Amino acid sequence: MxxxxxxxxxxxxxxxxxxxxxxxxxxxxxxxxxxxxxxxxxxxxxxxxxxxxxxxxxxxxxIPSSEHYPKCSYNFEYATKKMIQSYFNSLDKNQIRDKLHSIMRMLCKSKIENFSTNKEKYSDIDVSPMLIKENRNVTHTKSLRRKSLNNFIDKNENGEIYAFYGKGILRTIEKEGKKEGEKEGEKFKYYFLEIWRRNNQNEMRKTSSYRGNIKDLIEENAVYNIVFIGEVIFKNDYPNIKLINKDALLFQIEE
Incomplete structure (x- = not known):
């Protein structure tokens, strides 16, 4: 591997x-x-x-001579897009939310206590939330790619699916469109969620995600812990994220 x-x-x-x-x-x-x-x-x-x-x-x-614990997700090959889509399609809203909560607990913290006891925690294949199974079959366990919101999203990552995570500022963007077909011309609203990174006194837009008719309720000046799973789609040289599932997004105000 x-x-x-x-x-x-x-x-x-x-x-x-x-x-x-x-x-x-x-x-x-x-x-x-x-x-x-x-x-x-x-x-x-x-x-x-x-x-x-x-x-x-x-x-x-x-370092080649140094090994991970056997059940660390870095020991597993990355899941294909087809496998990731199939896995999340098999979960209901609450199961997806539990998955994202587990990822957030692992990836959105910096201080670690009692790290020396982690060896015992790796006795169960499900310990890492970054691992997913194909049809619940343990022999076909793969890992999700991860991407920090602190880091640059490169064009060569277009089409890749990541578990994005980190701290950021959220903004809801409202737009208006017109329906086609029987209700042609009738107006409707749709939304994007933008993710910004605050660096010292500057703010930089990192990415955005189409939310359809979902208007996320946010505090615009708050700093959030954020986790979402989606595919990188570049449009006009700007990275957008197509969520793997409309529920594959979790954000909480940083405590």
């Missing part, structure tokens, strides 16, 4: 998960964590920094 790349790492010394952005542009900070970068999920596999090239952005890789 291809060695996967990482956007985050876990520091066993500081018991905290950090974004790769923390070390990319500062060699001194990078040296500080050089021997203290581990898998952000199982906290066991040791990672190393890979410099940016003309073909690849800077990223983290697992």
């Amino acid at each position: 291809k060695n996967k790349s990482f956007e985050h790492f876990f520091s066993q010394i500081e018991k905290e998960i950090f974004d790769i952005e923390k070390i990319i542009d500062n060699e001194n900070i990078r040296n500080k964590y050089n021997n203290d970068m581990f898998c952000p999920e199982c906290f066991k596999a040791k990672l190393t920094f890979v410099e940016k090239t003309s073909f690849r952005k800077a990223h983290l890789r697992r």
